[in-house]
Amino acid sequence: MKYVFALCAALAVFFAAPVAPQAGVVAKVDLSQQRMNVYVNGARKYSWRVSTGRGRYRTPVGSFRPTVLRKMHYSSIYNNAPMPYSVFFYGGYAVHGTNQTRYLGRPASHGCVRLHPSNAARLYSLVKRYGRGKSRIVIKP
Numbered sequence: 001m002k003y004v005f006a007l008c009a010a011l012a013v014f015f016a017a018p019v020a021p022q023a024g025v026v027a028k029v030d031l032s033q034q035r036m037n038v039y040v041n042g043a044r045k046y047s048w049r050v051s052t053g054r055g056r057y058r059t060p061v062g063s064f065r066p067t068v069l070r071k072m073h074y075s076s077i078y079n080n081a082p083m084p085y086s087v088f089f090y091g092g093y094a095v096h097g098t099n100q101t102r103y104l105g106r107p108a109s110h111g112c113v114r115l116h117p118s119n120a121a122r123l124y125s126l127v128k129r130y131g132r133g134k135s136r137i138v139i140k141p
Helices: 004-015 117-130
Strands: 025-030 033-042 041-051 062-064 068-076 084-092 092-098 113-115 135-140
Touching: 025 117, 033 117, 041 117, 062 084, 068 117, 084 117, 092 117, 113 117, 117 135
Parallel strands: 025 135, 092 113
Antiparallel strands: 025 033, 033 041, 062 135, 068 084, 084 092
């Protein structure tokens, strides 16, 4: 009986303890709105227009951890296209800057998430500062 009481008391303390907010970066992409909201330590800091996959080129949906960061990357598939401030999150898919800013706000890519170069630099810097383990790219339809 003494052990049951001790176990119940320990569980009550465990479950009553406040949960610390998780520090980190979450970039939420809404494909239907062609918009990214960036949260830092749970607070929304930025909201930017994006371009995602058009036509048969789909942007993957889900929750991803960044895998590779490249300050300047050139596409090995699409005519060596520049991809500044790339945050790769799923194989060859990345969030990156684009020089085709006139298309931001509508689908225009081959599946990557395109941002204005200055916004891509901001996101890249945040992910680098907080680390890939404390960063997420969340993409919803």
